[in-house]
Amino acid sequence: MAEMGLADIHHSAAKLEATSRGYERGLIELAERGFDIIVMDADLAGSSGTGEFRKRYPNRFMDIGLCEQNMIGTAAGLALAGKCVFVTTHGMLAAGKAWDIIRSTICYGTLNVNICGADAGLSAGAAGGSRQSLEDVAVMRTLTGMTVVVPADSMEAKKATIAASRLPGPVYLRLASARVPIVTTDLTPFTMGQAEVYRQGDDVSVLACGVVVYEAMKAARDLEDEGISVRVINCHTVKPLDRAMVSRVAVETGAIVTVEEGASIGGLGGACAEALAQVGRPVPMRIVGIEDRFGESGEHEELLQHFGLTSRGIASAIREVLAMKANGANGVRGETTTSG
Amino acid sequence: MSPTATELRGVATVVRRDILTMLLEAGSGHPGGSLSATDIITALYWEVMNIRPDRPIWEERDRFVLSKAHAAPALYAALARRGYFDVRELMTFRKLKSKLQGFPDMHKTLGIDASVGSPGQGLSIANGLAIAAKRDEKSFRVYCLIGDGETQEGQIWEAAMTAAHHGLDNVCAIVDRNRMMGDGDTEKIAALAPLGDKWRTFNWHVIETDGHDMEQLLQAFAEAASVKGKPSLILARTVKGKGVPFMENSAEWHDRKVTEDLYEEAMQALS
Numbered sequence: 001m002a003e004m005g006l007a008d009i010h011h012s013a014a015k016l017e018a019t020s021r022g023y024e025r026g027l028i029e030l031a032e033r034g035f036d037i038i039v040m041d042a043d044l045a046g047s048s049g050t051g052e053f054r055k056r057y058p059n060r061f062m063d064i065g066l067c068e069q070n071m072i073g074t075a076a077g078l079a080l081a082g083k084c085v086f087v088t089t090h091g092m093l094a095a096g097k098a099w100d101i102i103r104s105t106i107c108y109g110t111l112n113v114n115i116c117g118a119d120a121g122l123s124a125g126a127a128g129g130s131r132q133s134l135e136d137v138a139v140m141r142t143l144t145g146m147t148v149v150v151p152a153d154s155m156e157a158k159k160a161t162i163a164a165s166r167l168p169g170p171v172y173l174r175l176a177s178a179r180v181p182i183v184t185t186d187l188t189p190f191t192m193g194q195a196e197v198y199r200q201g202d203d204v205s206v207l208a209c210g211v212v213v214y215e216a217m218k219a220a221r222d223l224e225d226e227g228i229s230v231r232v233i234n235c236h237t238v239k240p241l242d243r244a245m246v247s248r249v250a251v252e253t254g255a256i257v258t259v260e261e262g263a264s265i266g267g268l269g270g271a272c273a274e275a276l277a278q279v280g281r282p283v284p285m286r287i288v289g290i291e292d293r294f295g296e297s298g299e300h301e302e303l304l305q306h307f308g309l310t311s312r313g314i315a316s317a318i319r320e321v322l323a324m325k326a327n328g329a330n331g332v333r334g335e336t337t338t339s340g
Numbered sequence: 341m342s343p344t345a346t347e348l349r350g351v352a353t354v355v356r357r358d359i360l361t362m363l364l365e366a367g368s369g370h371p372g373g374s375l376s377a378t379d380i381i382t383a384l385y386w387e388v389m390n391i392r393p394d395r396p397i398w399e400e401r402d403r404f405v406l407s408k409a410h411a412a413p414a415l416y417a418a419l420a421r422r423g424y425f426d427v428r429e430l431m432t433f434r435k436l437k438s439k440l441q442g443f444p445d446m447h448k449t450l451g452i453d454a455s456v457g458s459p460g461q462g463l464s465i466a467n468g469l470a471i472a473a474k475r476d477e478k479s480f481r482v483y484c485l486i487g488d489g490e491t492q493e494g495q496i497w498e499a500a501m502t503a504a505h506h507g508l509d510n511v512c513a514i515v516d517r518n519r520m521m522g523d524g525d526t527e528k529i530a531a532l533a534p535l536g537d538k539w540r541t542f543n544w545h546v547i548e549t550d551g552h553d554m555e556q557l558l559q560a561f562a563e564a565a566s567v568k569g570k571p572s573l574i575l576a577r578t579v580k581g582k583g584v585p586f587m588e589n590s591a592e593w594h595d596r597k598v599t600e601d602l603y604e605e606a607m608q609a610l611s
Contacts, residue, residue: 065505067495069498070495070498070502073461073463073465073499074499076464076468077454077465077469077471078469078471078472079468080453080468081468081469103458104457105454105456105465109454110447
């Protein structure tokens with residue numbers, strides 16, 4: 001693992017941190033380097049990851065109050081005047097409530113507004129289904145010109161934040177407030193739009209994004225003992241998808257599993273399926289996500305378990321897809337049950 | 341009437357005639373709200389705003405955000421007559437590959453400061469521009485034209501709070517108070533009155549005026565520019581379809597095709 005610049009997640013207790021902390025460090029670094037950024041929040045600075053930035057750079061920070069639509073519209077005006085803006089709110093409030101403003105004002109104008117959906121996925125944990133943003137990746141992905149990045153850990157979140165400031169158009173950064181294992185290090189390569197192979201393997205490829213990249217790595221490790229060789233790819237940029245990588249690993253390993261901490265409709269799995277169907281090389285595939293249902297209250301870790309998003313759930317999806325591959329199924333699912 | 345006001349009335353008639361011709365050519369679009377906004381837009385582009393049509397993206401220019409984006413024909417006609425682009429372009433409005441999209445697109449049309457379309461969003465954009473101006477110690481002002489029906493959108497009031505809270509005295513919003521929205525009388529659909537009081541309660545400096553009287557409009561803009569520490573709202577009483585008798589005060593003409601026959605009749609009224 002060391003040669004890929006990854007953290008040693010299997011042999012020592014993995015360090016835990018919320019990805020929003022990486023976002024905050026990215027913002028601070030940008031300000032320290034003298035970039036003319038403005039950070040906005042809608043009454044969530046205490047939890048979204050902008051609290052420390054607010055303390056250090058009060059003149060670059062604006063808490064606009066509880067009005068996400070207006071926050072994003074105001075950010076549009078700032079961007080029109082040449083500012084690089086980061087707006088922060090809950091994933092659901094950005095991608096859901098403010099979607100039209102993001103679409104009609106930010107995307108239509110190709111404005112440099114970076115939208116950070118904090119507390120997304122199952123991170124909202126105990127707050128339950130109405131507050132858990134599971135659909136954000138899917139709905140943001142449909143927007144013209146929008147880049148969608150789901151960092152695997154706080155290290156990657158920092159790199160993504162800095163990279164987002166350099167893209168002239170809008171970026172949706174999907175962040176988690178749950179403390180999750182740090183998989184990558186300063187040395188792990190990160191390029192927006194470029195998926196990275198984190199583990200080599202020949203039987204099946206697992207394409208994951210976000211905090212479940214760790215679970216995918218664990219599943220690959222566990223299956224090694226059963227003689228199953230799993231390739232793991234961190235597909236942090238869901239849009240634009242690294243189609244070349246997706247096609248290559250599908251063809252080379254002949255089966256794929258996608259994993260995301262969100263709706264299994266229209267997210268990373270959907271993006272990969274679209275890509276593969278169109279290169280004419282569909283392979284047996286399973287989409288591990290949350291299938292057409294809301295979340296519910298619980299601790300983040302419990303919820304991952306509950307929805308089949310831990311290494312165990314991923315391993316069973318891998319076994320299913322390998323069975324399909326062995327039976328010569330060509331992307332047609334039989335009577336197997338969903339893992340989500 | 342001062343010479344300026346007289347002159348502006350003449351310009352407004354030219355703009356109104358252009359609007360009618362564009363709508364006839366396009367075969368669709370919004371006559372009523374374009375004609376009610378014409379005098380306001382004319383006053384802004386010929387007298388009030390600090391702009392340089394030969395340098396459309398001059399950094400110090402005053403900005404204009406057409407939140408009531410369906411009045412695009414009025415803005416396009418004004419920009420063309422003001423010299424941002426050739427008047428002949430107006431005949432391409434709403435057509436395939438045109439620079440003049442149904443709703444303003446800043447990437448396609450010279451002189452448009454912000455792309456707009458979805459109702460209720462313009463004032464937030466105007467505020468963002470104004471905050472940037474203050475941060476950068478620039479003196480430009482930001483004007484935002486809002487439809488009265490549009491003030492039923494919640495985001496307008498979110499933005500109203502932001503502008504007042506941050507003391508954005510470089511923001512001047514104008515409400516085109518023609519009392520007619522797409523489906524009829526605003527007061528019968530979702531009453532707005534007392535609209536001036538609503539803005540006053542939101543801590544704006546409110547100026548009520550006749551939105552078709554050039555002298556009053558110019559005075560209102562001058563007063564707005566003199567206010568310190570607060571954003572200004574010009575509540576402009578207007579007539580939907582102003583200038584074309586059969587369109588006046590008619591919700592039906594919010595969005596209706598202009599036929600050849602009616603075009604002739606309208607142009608005679610505007611001669």
